[in-house]
Amino acid sequence: MPHKIVLIGRPNVGKSTLFNTLIGERKALVERTPGVTRDRLYGEAEIEGRKVTVIDTGGLTPEVEELFSHEILRQAEEALAEADLVLFLVDARTGLTPLDERIAELLRKKEKPVLLVINKVDSKKEVLNLGEFYALGFEPLLPISAKHKKGLENLRKEILAHL
Numbered sequence: 001m002p003h004k005i006v007l008i009g010r011p012n013v014g015k016s017t018l019f020n021t022l023i024g025e026r027k028a029l030v031e032r033t034p035g036v037t038r039d040r041l042y043g044e045a046e047i048e049g050r051k052v053t054v055i056d057t058g059g060l061t062p063e064v065e066e067l068f069s070h071e072i073l074r075q076a077e078e079a080l081a082e083a084d085l086v087l088f089l090v091d092a093r094t095g096l097t098p099l100d101e102r103i104a105e106l107l108r109k110k111e112k113p114v115l116l117v118i119n120k121v122d123s124k125k126e127v128l129n130l131g132e133f134y135a136l137g138f139e140p141l142l143p144i145s146a147k148h149k150k151g152l153e154n155l156r157k158e159i160l161a162h163l
């Protein structure tokens, strides 16, 4: 069984963008759980020859999800149960939010390894604002731009180190 990497983070941080970047051209499998408002997406990725399963959580529009932070936390907890490694995504452009802090709190209570991935670091401008994310209590900070495919080599290296 390949290792399972779960993408966790509040809506709009770029989980699905990173998911698509990691799985590339491969197809994702949708698992629709009855009564659950967020579908889970399973994709296969290969990191330096190692097969891993990447799991994206999401499905509602960010607007709708903002109204249901308790539901997001519940889904994060559910996805965590099957994770070997968590990629906890935050957004450098909006900065730290209360929901990020609540997710971090949930993750700190678990024994799962967590990589704190700061997305939307498209340029040096965003690098200047990364310091506040140390407050979440996860190190190192891994700045990436999922959209512009920056920082991904370093992220892949860190993922491999945790498998």
Ligand code: GDP
Binding pocket: 009, 010, 011, 012, 013, 014, 015, 016, 017, 018, 058, 062, 119, 120, 121, 122, 144, 145, 146, 147, 148
């Ligand atoms: P999710 O709700 O966490 O799955 O987030 P999405 O992957 O749907 O992305 C939310 C928005 O952020 C979309 O408009 C993306 O194009 C945008 N986005 C994702 N990654 C980046 C990035 O690295 N830089 C910038 N500037 N925008 C990004």
Ligand code: MG
Binding pocket: 015, 016, 017, 057, 058, 059
């Ligand atoms: Mg999404």
